Amino acid sequence: MPFITYLSGLLTAQMLSDDQLISGVEIRCEEKGRCPSTCHLCRRPGKEQLSPTPVLLEINRVVPLYTLIQDNGTKEAFKSALMSSYWCSGKGDVIDDWCRCDLSAFDASGLPNCSPLPQPVLRLSPTVEPSSTVVSLEWVDVQPAIGTKVSDYILQHKKVDEYTDTDLYTGEFLSFADDLLSGLGTSCVAAGRSHGEVPEVSIYSVIFKCLEPDGLYKFTLYAVDTRGRHSELSTVTLRTACPLVDDNKAEEIADKIYNLYNGYTSGKEQQMAYNTLMEVSASMLFRVQHHYNSHYEKFGDFVWRSEDELGPRKAHLILRRLERVSSHCSSLLRSAYIQSRVETVPYLFCRSEEVRPAGMVWYSILKDTKITCEEKMVSMARNTYGESKGRYYLTLSKVSPF
Incomplete structure (x- = not known):
């Protein structure tokens, strides 16, 4: 049955009449153009005129479904069921801002798993263009408003090439809370935390300043919650720009x-x-x-x-x-002209104001950690390549997200 016919039937039966209004719901139908004459599906049998194109209902007020229920007991039960389904996978109850899991909602390790731990999405920072030695990565905090609490993010980075056994060489693991925010990281790595368009959303960043030119690097990130669970991995594989030449x-x-x-x-x-x-x-x-x-x-x-x-x-x-x-860099080095330039790019450098007790990392919430941030600058030298003077093209790092 066409959608517009269905609406017409409802109006005819006076199911949406003034004396039987449904709270929070309003239906309006208007014609927005016509189907093209070449469309045979739009023609009604026995009539030459075309049926009007239906329009989706406009939402003029957003309210939770349970507010449409008048009975208080039913409303609370419906609200509890909706909250459990949305925040606790339907396997627990919402208590304040966390999930109390049912006895059946435990994993093989004995950890409650009714509140899912979302996968963070690792990406290149849009404000810092990768160079031959500098790469900046960022991700949005995945801690939901209700449910699991993120205590840390673990970032692994390693150089991958034909001489490296990727199974044996694990690279270096960095704890965002224990290594980077606490200041135990080297001068080659710095951590930052900022806010997106919504103040409640945190964006974490890590900048690497001492990578090797024309190197293939694999960066892997996962979240750890206060119960010790690990999220799914997020990976970015990147080849840094070619070595600089004068x-x-x-x-x-x-x-x-x-x-x-x-x-x-x-x-x-x-x-x-x-x-x-x-x-x-x-x-x-x-x-x-x-x-x-x-x-x-x-x-x-x-x-x-x-x-x-x-x-x-x-x-x-x-x-x-x-x-x-490499073959990639050798082709660029055959360019008729190569120009050098240096640009200065700002980045955030953050440190924790509090000392996290040893062995208690799972019981600390990263979002609640008090940090002090300052803006610093990093100089990034680049080569641009061209076939004629005044016309140059910039080579970007090759990125493969997974």
Whole structure:
């Protein structure tokens, strides 16, 4: 039966007439355009005109369902059932702001589980763009208004590469309350807490400032409640930006190496060229090679001239360092122009004002922890890559959320 026909039937039967109004419910129906003539489903049999398109009822007042019940006893029973269903999975009663679980609502570990512990969602902070060494993560506090109480968040981070056995290497675990807010963390990691659009909602953040460039990192987060339960894991996998290079310096080194290779190369000049090329990073060496071949390849490419001037052994020690540059970064390092810039980004640095007693972490509520926060600044150097001067593109870190 079409929805509008149903409403018409209700009105005809005077089920919504003035003398039988249902408290808190108002129905209005109006025409909002017509169905297109090509739609055969909108045509009524035997009539050419199109039936009007029904509109969803407008909500002009939101009230709990149990307020529509007049009998006080029934109202309280309905209210208790609704609260239990919404906050305690229907397996317990709401007492103040927590759930008293039924005897049947305990897990295999003997812990009450009628009040679900939501999964936090880990994400990149929108205010701090990742760089080659800095990554900022954040998540919204998952503690509900009624039910389970979050005591801590555990953040695990580890570098993942082809040389690492991810099953054996667990990385580093950081307790947001015990390690970061208490100040036991290093200067490379800082924790913060702010509020979203709604003051009651807390947003937690952690900034890592000492990561390795072009490294694949896996960050995992889970919540711990006051009863020791763990939430489901939330994971973000991210590759940091490529290592920084000074393009002007790389071009100067390429010119210097050409001058040392040009003509007769003495032992002193050979050693100077070798030392110069071994002192720069692998990414800078790749860029030096790019500039050398761009300007002087007609006199012999960089690899051939290095082997000829320095000998196979020293040339091999230099050139094998180029293998450390990933295919992703090597393609960027072949760009015609590379520009460097430094920006300063603010972040929150928070510390707890109280000392959490050892062994009592499960009985403390993180949201109630008194903290002091201050805004600090971190300098982030970046490279932008382009095929012509004045037209550059910025490389972003690769992120894979799970």
